[in-house]
Amino acid sequence: LKKPSKVAKKAEEDEGEEKEESADADEADAAPAKKAKAAKKASDDEEEEADAAPAAKKNAVGEDEDASADKEDEEEAPATKKKSAAADKDKDEEGGDDEAAEEDKPSKSAVAKASAKEEESGDEEEAASEKVTATKADDDESADAKVDKAETKAGQVAVSKEPPQQSSATESPKVPATAWKSKNQTRDDIDPQGACKRDIKLHCQGISPGEAQLSLCLVFHIKNEKAGNEVATIAVSKKCRAEIRQFRSDMYRDLSMDKAMATACKADITKFCDDDFLYPEPGNIIACLREVKQVEKLQDACLAEVLRHQMEAADDFVMDPQLRELCSGEADRLCKGVEPGEGRVQNCLREHRTKLAWDCQAELFRQEVENADDIRLNVRLFQACLNDQRKFCADVKYGDARVKDCLEDHRLDAEFSPGCKTEFEKMMARRATDFRLDSRLRKYCKADIAEICYPDAEDISDVANYDAKVIQCLQDYRDELKDPKCKAQVHKLTEREIDIRFNKPLADACQADRTTVCKDAPDGQASVFMCLQDHMAQLKEACRNSVFEQLVRMAEDIDFKFPMKKACQSELNKFCKEVPHGHASRIKCLQDRIDDADFGEACRKEVQSDLVRSAQDYRLNYRLHKACLPDIQKQCMHACDAASANGTATCGGMVLKCLQEKKDKLESPSCAKEVESFSLIEAKDPLSFDVPLQTACKPDLIKLCPDVSRDHARTLSCLRTKREKLSTPCREEEMRFSIMEASDIRLTPSLMNACGQELQSLCRDAPPTEGQAFKCLQEHLEDVGMGAACKGEVNLQEARHASNYRLDVRVRTECEEDVTKYCNGVDAGQEGHALVLKCMVGSFKSLSSSCQSEVSYAVRMALFQYHKGAELTQPCDQAVEELCNTGTAASTPVKEINGAVIGVYGQCLVSQKRNRLPEDCRTLVKLVAKEGAYVGGTIDQNKLEETLAKLKELQEAAATTAGGGGMVVRHDTGLVISGWLAAAALAAVVVVSIAIGCAVYYKYFSPTRNYTLVVKSAPGATGV
Structure with missing residues (x-):
């Protein structure tokens, strides 16, 4: 030189x-x-x-x-x-x-x-x-x-x-x-x-x-x-x-x-x-x-x-020596009538990009990249936004895209001028096509691009790519990015992509669907994207897949879910102010507080819609996806194959279903926790959140329950009461959900609502899983502190357990091998009729000891909470009617005096002579007696006193109901004793009868044992 x-x-x-x-x-x-x-x-x-x-x-x-x-x-x-x-x-x-x-x-x-x-x-x-x-x-x-x-x-x-x-x-x-x-x-x-x-x-x-x-x-x-x-x-x-x-x-x-x-x-x-x-x-x-x-x-x-x-x-492009040399001819040919100045010629050349020589394209793009960090170098944008810049960004220095970032933060403000907004959004759409046009992304992510996105970066040319491959790479691997500034910038560009104009791959894939399915959706913010995601089933495969990929990216942070973030600002400040961004933490916070009384309706609607959408596929549940990926690859690898074969973008909840069914086999504690969290949400409205159940039972709901509102209590109850008429797919899915529901008391909202106070006061230490909390409620049914609503709900759930052993989590767990071994021939379609439990009662002596204990407990509770016509206790209906239904009026059975009296019928049946009971009923009572309070040659004095006290109360109530006091009335056929005298006489009869019955049973019916019987019973359990 x-x-x-x-x-x-x-x-x-x-x-x-x-x-x-x-x-x-x-x-x-x-x-x-x-x-x-x-x-x-x-x-x-x-x-x-x-x-x-x-x-x-x-x-x-x-x-x-x-x-x-x-x-x-x-x-x-x-x-x-x-x-x-x-x-x-x-x-x-x-x-x-x-x-x-x-x-x-x-x-x-x-x-x-x-x-x-x-x-x-x-x-x-x-x-x-x-x-x-x-x-x-x-x-x-x-x-x-x-x-x-x-x-x-x-x-x-x-x-x-x-x-x-x-x-x-x-x-x-x-x-x-x-x-x-x-x-x-x-x-x-x-x-x-x-x-x-x-x-x-x-x-x-x-x-x-x-x-x-x-x-x-x-x-x-x-x-x-x-x-x-x-x-x-x-x-x-x-x-x-x-x-x-x-x-x-x-x-x-x-x-x-x-x-x-x-x-x-x-x-x-x-x-x-x-x-x-x-x-x-x-x-x-x-x-x-x-x-x-x-x-x-x-x-x-x-x-x-x-x-x-x-x-x-x-x-003016001629002031750039390289641009003047390589694009002057193209400008004369394609932009002859365009007046130089204000970047007009460059804009004209970009509009004719496909007609330009390669060298001119490269120089044009090179200038655009070099000018990206300073708004003053974008003449049209600078002029259009000068007043907005003075209003919103007066103290912001030029360079490093600082003014652009400031204007972008205020772009949606009411006072932002339409002219600046239009020009600024054009720049944003252009920037979304190539990472090099984002000066901060180019600067902060240089090392990460070279290391993580090397294949995509190698393919880029000297001209604009218009495919955003590197941007997508950075988004897909954002958790692996090392530079915090790069992560922050990737977060920001993902936040922009809720607007389809700033998401080049999505805009290209959905161009046709946008003009047909969502032709009425206006540009701006999230309108078009929300329309596309709400009509995914109607989209073409390329668009549907692109929308799904974007939904997966958006699952990470509420910043990416613009409608929810906008609707929930008050709730975020009230409930989630200290919750950090990322890993869907703030979304989870809103989900956990959705039932709070002061939770806004607009926010609740958005959170509810997001929950329904995330139930479609495990990948839309960011926390579960990250926590369960190893278990999914190991346990549920092929769960989504059927959905994929049908060409759908989502798995239809099949992987979530698999994880729930194999919860006990999950290796990751964090995965088990996330599956549990999803199940708790699902239980609130299974027909919305349980996609397989919803899909299988939709025709049945239309046919059998057309007038029932869509909520957990009524729709599911309708399906269960018409179980015999359900289609096979719906019946199977309902049973699957019921089994999951029975495994954790928290998954039964009706029981939780009815017994919330009782669970806190009586069963505080009982874990909610493995049937322990429900067992505790059963054992406290006679407590004065248990409300009528809770007793009624426990009775209802017990009836369901007695009809199908799989709904009794302890029987199902302990007897799995015995069922396979001794009751494998039972028709699965008829299992709602307690056939498996009856089979196990018939094969009782062959069952394992742990299974025997659970079967005995199940039968005892069925008799204790006796329901006329129940499948398991039906053999005893006649005996109860003839031997135990003794009230002051023939039309008023003992069980219905002063509400439901629990335990009386079971005690009555056990106290009867065996030869007075039908054979099938005798088998049940015999099995219960072995495990109950009447085993052995002595009478439990405490239990006897409790029984006498209940009978006394019962007779007093009966006397009050009859309107008489304690007196003896002569009748044509003999004496009628009423009042306290009748109660005392009846008590004496019962005591003598029980003593005689136990002595006779022990001597003549009880088998000879060469072992000591160990009775499995919960602490404080009452006898039948």
Whole structure:
């Protein structure tokens, strides 16, 4: 690389040459001054005309400029000839330093001439210059409020009264000797006598030509024109604009013409871009500085110059040397009628992306990537959002996409302007197509992309991919990302994707379905996506799968579920304020509090809908998915095969069903906990949350229960009462759910609601699982503290247990092998008729001891909670009617006096002589007696006293009901004893009968045992 002749001249000269140059300069300074005086009179008329022009045109910015253009053409003629001559002279001149010296002289002459003219103009010129400069400074503040340090420096260069001086002691940066030189310009500024002569006099008085100062001044005024500032009341002419555009475009292709950037960036060029092979052209050096700006920190002065260049290039593509070289032809061909400026040509080229040459596409995308971190480099967006930026983000510094993030946070605010919102959402949609357009994602995730998403990153080309592969990779592996800033950025982009416009893969996959299934869903926020997820069954396979993948990503955090987050703000602050984000923790918090009295209805509806949706597939339950993945792979690998074969995106709850059925075999405690949590939710409304049950029983509900409202109590009860009429799939699914329900008392909401207080006071220490809590309630049925509602619900559940052994979790667990061994021939379709329990009673002696104990307990409780017509105790119905139904009135059985009296019938049957009982009933009673309170040759005095007391209460109640006191009445057939006397007599009879019965049984019926019987009974269990 060689140093540019104009920029490096002072650094190359020795002290002697400097003195000689100084002397030559003095002579040169004097000559222009004399010429200026001579020319002053000749130009008086012209100056008066120019001075009068502003006053005449002050309020006529939009007037036709044809007349002015004709005059400018006449003024341009000598300037054009002069420039032509200068160009021919430059073409003929040869030599390195000599050529540089010749090129420098016109610039010095122009500077000296302007200086002399300024001196002669006196205080009037100086005052006018200062006034213009001050006005420009004020307007600069108005047009570009709150700019950062770099932009401020760039603006200062534009309005400086004097050009910045370069120290002769500072060595200029190197620029290649092959630097391209404009054929239209021979100096480092626009021609003061050219097409911009009038505009220079109007807008840039006091600005010395050189170092692009005049062009900067006019660019500044053009900028103010667009902003509508008062200082720019007279528009810069079109011909002048064209000359400025040509000059500045050429300047950025030749760094020697941009002395300000060459000086400010000398150190950075030396440090980063001093390579002849990589950067052979001056335009390449500017490209190098732009690239360095993305990853390194440039010096402040250089950063300001690079930013100035980027802002001009963002406004007009020809200011970018590479873009101008590779896209000018495409612009002429495809965007011929598009006016340059405000990024219009670049936007036009992107709209015709498929018609562009590959190199042009690459350069266009390269500029877009480089400009992504600063809103000022997106001209249309910056202009559309300037007022919103001042309103919402006044204190936010430019750079690192900070202003963009701030505006995005306020995008949905009511005061956000529609124009800014529209333009901003266009930018967001564009950014979603390629991770490189997200400057923070590109910066923070560089290492993670290289390590985790290497295959996808390797496939990306120099042009925009429009497939978001790397973004999807980062989302799919977000738990493995190492950089916290990268995780945060991935979280943010996932949050945006609830709006389909910012989710390129989803938008592409569902383009057709969006216009058919969801044609009425408006754009914006989550409307389209919510419609798609609510109609998944109607979607085409590609769209359905894409929607499902997005739902899986969204399951992690409530931030991704915009409707729920919006509806539940109050509940989140009230119930979940301290709960951290991530791992669906805040979603779980809302689910746990959904039944609270002060839980809002709108939030409850959203949480309920989300629960129904997550029940469709285990992957939509983030916590369960993460906790159970190893167990799923081991225990339920093929549970989803059937659903997959049908082409559905979800598993239809089959994996969740598998996990519930194999809960005891799960290896992960956290998985078991999550399965339990899901089951508790499912139990509240099984026909909504249990997808297999819902699917199997939907036709049965329509057919058998058409008028029943859809809630847990009524619909499920309807199905169970019509069990004989259910279809086989529905009957099987109902039984599966019932078995799961019986295994944990918490899964039976009706029992929990009826017995909540009793469970707290009487069964606090009993675990809810394995039937322990329910057994405790059974054993306290006679307690005074147990309410009638709880007794009724326990009786109802016991009746169901007695009808099917699988609903008795302890019998099912302890007798599994015995059932297979001795009762395998029982028709499974008839198991609701207690056939298996009857089979086990018949094979009682062959059963294992643990199974015997549970079967005996089951039969004892069936008799203890006797229900007429129950399948298991039906053989004893006649005996109960004949021997135990003794009330004061034939129509009022003992059991129904003062409500349900529990245990009386069982005690009555046990106390009867065996030969008075039917054979099948005798078998049941015999089995109960072996395990009950009457085993052995002695009578349990406590139990007897309890029985007598109950009978006494019963008779007192009967007497009260009959309306009589304690008296003896003679009847035609004998004596009728009533009142307390009858109770005493009856008690005596019962005591004697029990004693005799036990003695006879023990002597004649009890088998001879050569072992000691161990009675399995819960603590405090009452006898039958």
